[in-house]
Amino acid sequence: MAHPREDPPSLPTELRPYLEELVRRTRAVCGPQLVSVLAVGSLALGDYRHGRSDVDVTVVVEPSLPGSALHDLARVLAHPQLSCPAAGLELVVYGADFAIRPSGAAGYLLDLNTGPLLPDRADFDAARSPAFWYAIDRSVAHQTGLTLFGRPAREVVAAPGRPELLAAIGASVREHGDGEGHLADNRVLNGCRSVVFCRTGRWLAKRAAAREVALTEGEFRPLIEAAERSFERPRPSALPLPTTDVRAFLSWVRAQVERTAAGV
Template structure:
């Protein structure tokens, strides 16, 4: 972890503690930071805060005001922060269950959501349970007990359903059509790889590591190699290649292949 990111996360935790006090019982870096795949200039900073009790409305708004990019400049593309109650984090619920969600950064539209019911369905309500599942095995502790003691995965049937729902969401995203490279297609493919590795092997890996694992087994090695390289400046795959791979993965998740 580079020094800018380390200092940013330390300041974020200090500010959150100043707002939430003793009710803040844990803070964890998730996503690419937690899974060791953070790329400066490309990755987001994903953070989960865990509180002992529901957060009052005024405290929610104060937390957003103190942590948004304009108040605490994010050194990455943006901050994606979610606050969960401790009982929700431990429950394995497939529901969103968050107290506060904040998206804010130099290359990210600002959004603050204070109730899961206000989350647009089109943006996906499956992310949160999946993120908590990943946090259980790949959360980097910033404050509090180890992530494995705080977060739980959904039941196997719920997890598989959530992964399929996420893949359908990815498939619905527009990609540049035609025979040329489609920016963003690499993430669509590697996201499908992560889901497939979790179902087959029972482990959560970063998107690039999941792509490498499947490529090392000889599965779509050329496509997956190009997708990993695209994250470092190489050309992305075409939309048709990405869609075909995603559909094959979805068929396996749904048990129809």
């Protein structure tokens, strides 16, 4: 890794060459206007599963980086030009002036999705996207982001304020409650992670959060354990879960989030 801040053993072996090349290409495109490259999501939370997880990356740049460079970055990082060994790459670029301010807005300069199991998407207009995903990701980045290049995560990415963050969590639970485009196991495990955050103010990996909720909520334990078993499998072979049970669980999760938000 070019000038890494993280000890390489903290990164999965399957991803190290890919992340090295991603950092190299990002530095080549952004030059001195690159502030940080951060691993977030399952990598930051220590729960990356090869064949199932995406590679989640946050890039922070100086606001003066020209728009043409953002288009160049999307091009050179797109799969298969840069072959992604994971299910996909979800990379978000923020201006440093936005990233350092607590905000519930989307606020990105580039949102790139690419990879063997992701539909290609390169979006440069944050106003067109639901804000909640990005607010949650920045909260995770602030808490546990792994610095691949540049300044540490806590120096460049602020977490949204608690009211904005709880509103984002509520929106994410409603999104998963609808179920459109989401694997059932991921809907359940994300629900567990949301509940644990409401209880503790900390983000846990999905499976660790699932174990905590299963210990205290016996009614939902069989569903949560089934979701964990499914999560062990590659995406194409995920196990079906009872639709009624998933909806009931997410309705309960939504109530927990709303109760927590009401007490802020």
